[in-house]
Amino acid sequence: xxxxxxxxxxxxxxEYVEQKRFDLxxxxxxxxxxxxxxxxxxxxxxxxxxxxxxxxxxxxGFTLAVEAGLYIVDESRVAKFSExxxxxxxxxxxxxxxVGRGRDARKLGYREPGDRVFxxxxxxxxxxxxxxxxxxxxxYALVLRVDGIDHxxxxxxxxxxxxxxxxxxxxxxxxxxxxxxxxxxxAGRPGMHVLGAESSVGSVGSLGAMSLGLxxxxxxxxxxxxxxxxxxxxxxxKAYVGSLRGVLGAALVDPVVGGFARGPAGSAIVSVxxxxxxxxxxxxxxxxxxxxxxxxxxxxxxxxxxxESVVGLANRYMRLPLVGDVWPANGGGTREYLYEVAANxxxxxxxxxxxxxxxxxxxTQPNGGGVDAxxxxxxxxxxxxxxxxxxxxxxxxxxxxxxxxxxxVSPDPGKPFWELYDAKKIAxxxxxxxxxxxxxxxxxxxx
Amino acid sequence: xxEGACSRVFEKVSRAVAELDYAGAEAGVAEALGLxxxxxxxxxxxxxxxxVEVGARFERGEYFLPELVEAGELFNSLMERYVxxxxxxxxxxxxxxxxxxxxxxxIHDIGKNLxxxxxxxxxxxxxxxxxxxxxxxxxxxVKKYRPDILGMSALxxxxxxxxxxxxxxxxxAGLRDKVKVIVGxxxxxxxFAREIGADAxxxxxxxxxxxxxxxxxxxx
Numbered sequence: 001x002x003x004x005x006x007x008x009x010x011x012x013x014x015e016y017v018e019q020k021r022f023d024l025x026x027x028x029x030x031x032x033x034x035x036x037x038x039x040x041x042x043x044x045x046x047x048x049x050x051x052x053x054x055x056x057x058x059x060x061g062f063t064l065a066v067e068a069g070l071y072i073v074d075e076s077r078v079a080k081f082s083e084x085x086x087x088x089x090x091x092x093x094x095x096x097x098x099v100g101r102g103r104d105a106r107k108l109g110y111r112e113p114g115d116r117v118f119x120x121x122x123x124x125x126x127x128x129x130x131x132x133x134x135x136x137x138x139x140y141a142l143v144l145r146v147d148g149i150d151h152x153x154x155x156x157x158x159x160x161x162x163x164x165x166x167x168x169x170x171x172x173x174x175x176x177x178x179x180x181x182x183x184x185x186x187a188g189r190p191g192m193h194v195l196g197a198e199s200s201v202g203s204v205g206s207l208g209a210m211s212l213g214l215x216x217x218x219x220x221x222x223x224x225x226x227x228x229x230x231x232x233x234x235x236x237x238k239a240y241v242g243s244l245r246g247v248l249g250a251a252l253v254d255p256v257v258g259g260f261a262r263g264p265a266g267s268a269i270v271s272v273x274x275x276x277x278x279x280x281x282x283x284x285x286x287x288x289x290x291x292x293x294x295x296x297x298x299x300x301x302x303x304x305x306x307x308e309s310v311v312g313l314a315n316r317y318m319r320l321p322l323v324g325d326v327w328p329a330n331g332g333g334t335r336e337y338l339y340e341v342a343a344n345x346x347x348x349x350x351x352x353x354x355x356x357x358x359x360x361x362x363x364t365q366p367n368g369g370g371v372d373a374x375x376x377x378x379x380x381x382x383x384x385x386x387x388x389x390x391x392x393x394x395x396x397x398x399x400x401x402x403x404x405x406x407x408x409v410s411p412d413p414g415k416p417f418w419e420l421y422d423a424k425k426i427a428x429x430x431x432x433x434x435x436x437x438x439x440x441x442x443x444x445x446x447x
Numbered sequence: 448x449x450e451g452a453c454s455r456v457f458e459k460v461s462r463a464v465a466e467l468d469y470a471g472a473e474a475g476v477a478e479a480l481g482l483x484x485x486x487x488x489x490x491x492x493x494x495x496x497x498x499v500e501v502g503a504r505f506e507r508g509e510y511f512l513p514e515l516v517e518a519g520e521l522f523n524s525l526m527e528r529y530v531x532x533x534x535x536x537x538x539x540x541x542x543x544x545x546x547x548x549x550x551x552x553x554i555h556d557i558g559k560n561l562x563x564x565x566x567x568x569x570x571x572x573x574x575x576x577x578x579x580x581x582x583x584x585x586x587x588x589v590k591k592y593r594p595d596i597l598g599m600s601a602l603x604x605x606x607x608x609x610x611x612x613x614x615x616x617x618x619x620a621g622l623r624d625k626v627k628v629i630v631g632x633x634x635x636x637x638x639f640a641r642e643i644g645a646d647a648x649x650x651x652x653x654x655x656x657x658x659x660x661x662x663x664x665x666x667x
Binding site for chain 2: 023024028029044125126127153155161162163164165169172199200201202256258259260261262263266292294295297303361362363364365413
């Protein structure tokens with residue numbers, strides 16, 4: 001039986017729990033206990049994690065996944081999975097998958113710190129005007145080092161704003177996918193892996209794109225785990241239809257650091273639990289790790305980088321294809337943005353994660369382009385080539401953090417794609433390229 | 448009643464609230480009322496000061512959302528059981544009325560609850576419409592409660608578009624100039640707030656409270 005159906009039937013027969021009680025007792029209270037039981041602790045004055053923490057976080061997350069289960073919002077009931085089921089699912093999970101098609105196909109997998117990094121480029125869900133959608137997407141696809149694309153969302157169709165769950169949301173998903181296909185053809189990479197139809201937060205955009213063949217075998221759709229340890233039938237429906245059509249599931253694990261997942265230590269434990277539950281309920285093929293700070297939001301905060309790093313260490317006991325999201329607070333055109341990207345990349349890569357991003361201004365403005373992903377990928381490759389160690393990478397990340405920390409709460413949005421780029425030529429403007437090159441030289445001396 | 452004795456009890460209440468010690472806070476409130484201490488001072492120097500410390504601990508990363516929720520429940524419970532029955536005879540003290548909710552299609556309530564809590568702590572009366580609130584329900588609530596401010600929250604890039612629909616619905620109902628509108632949530636920006644015609648944008652809960660206070664100052 002399909003895993004999504006098992007999740008539904010388990011939930012229907014599962015324990016009824018008021019959502020608030022699930023948040024406070026099943027998640028928060030238990031997470032606080034697990035932090036103590038397994039000795040998982042975050043010290044802001046000394047953020048470099050001990051590499052041995054990976055085992056503790058994995059075991060605590062595994063315990064939480066078994067005990068708490070996955071809350072199905074539509075039923076207000078919990079779908080539970082046994083320890084044996086989770087272990088069996090882990091054993092049978094693919095730790096390396098082929099994504100994309102034809103000569104554009106690439107391998108995305110579990111990686112040891114010295115392995116090649118799979119790089120996703122794109123504005124990942126950022127509202128992007130249709131007028132510049134194709135060109136901005138092509139700017140990423142033209143970067144040969146970018147292996148897969150996860151681009152912006154469409155918010156206006158036929159002059160009207162999109163409405164959630166309505167036909168306009170389906171149309172937005174279709175427009176997004178048609179534009180992406182045009183961009184990939186323009187870049188000469190028609191079979192490139194697409195993580196798409198993100199204009200629709202429910203299921204209708206994905207279902208529309210799959211029914212019209214715009215999202216197909218080799219592509220993936222986003223399957224968020226709702227905060228915390230929750231899902232709904234929209235996600236299970238998408239995942240189920242995707243599994244029938246050969247469309248991969250990319251689970252989004254985005255605990256709110258400071259929320260019901262508690263601080264960084266608890267958020268790391270919750271992340272592992274959510275990865276395991278997304279694997280068993282969605283049948284997800286790969287996992288995007290995206291901790292969101294409750295106040296500062298960006299993945300480049302010291303707390304979120306610690307979570308990404310520790311989850312990467314815990315993955316040594318899961319061996320799944322994990323991707324670290326790089327979502328800076330600042331935007332393209334600013335030096336702080338590049339420092340954020342660099343610090344986040346250093347920590348994610350050395351912890352064994354693949355990369356997705358950078359997505360400027362926390363995904364709120366289309367203020368970036370493909371050259372940013374080239375900067376991120378170049379740094380990742382350099383780290384792998386130079387075999388940069390865990391402590392050294394973290395040490396430099398902490399140094400970089402000092403250069404942008406103050407701008408996280410009052411970020412500089414930078415400039416939109418059409419100002420950073422000559423949109424007709426799909427080429428970055430000289431000024432932005434010079435800033436990037438200067439920053440590369442500045443960073444290179446440390447690696 | 449001794450002034451010094453009341454101050455000491457207020458301090459005890461404040462500490463107990465900050466430590467989320469319900470029994471200690473309740474005992475302190477009962478003691479203060481038994482001594483005949485001023486109820487407003489009990490709220491300000493005892494309960495609210497404790498909540499401010501809870502907020503400070505949250506800001507410093509020592510407390511997280513569950514502690515905020517617990518503190519909010521503790522505060523509300525003591526207010527309802529001991530303070531409100533006595534405050535009703537006092538005039539004034541309320542800053543304004545805010546109707547708040549998460550927009551249609553969005554079931555995220557963490558940010559919205561936090562803003563509601565911080566507004567209450569800062570003297571606002573809050574009507575919380577919950578999550579997945581349609582423009583029609585927002586309009587209905589503005590008609591029913593006649594709030595000073597309407598607050599909207601969204602965590603998703605597509606659902607934040609509903610904020611514009613709510614503002615349009617307020618205009619259609621002839622209510623737009625009767626209420627100030629503040630918006631917030633992870634994907635929302637100051638620019639977006641301006642573009643859809645909101646009066647203010649709250650970057651976080653603390654900022655939202657400051658903006659609400661400023662909106663009322665402009666209004667009066």
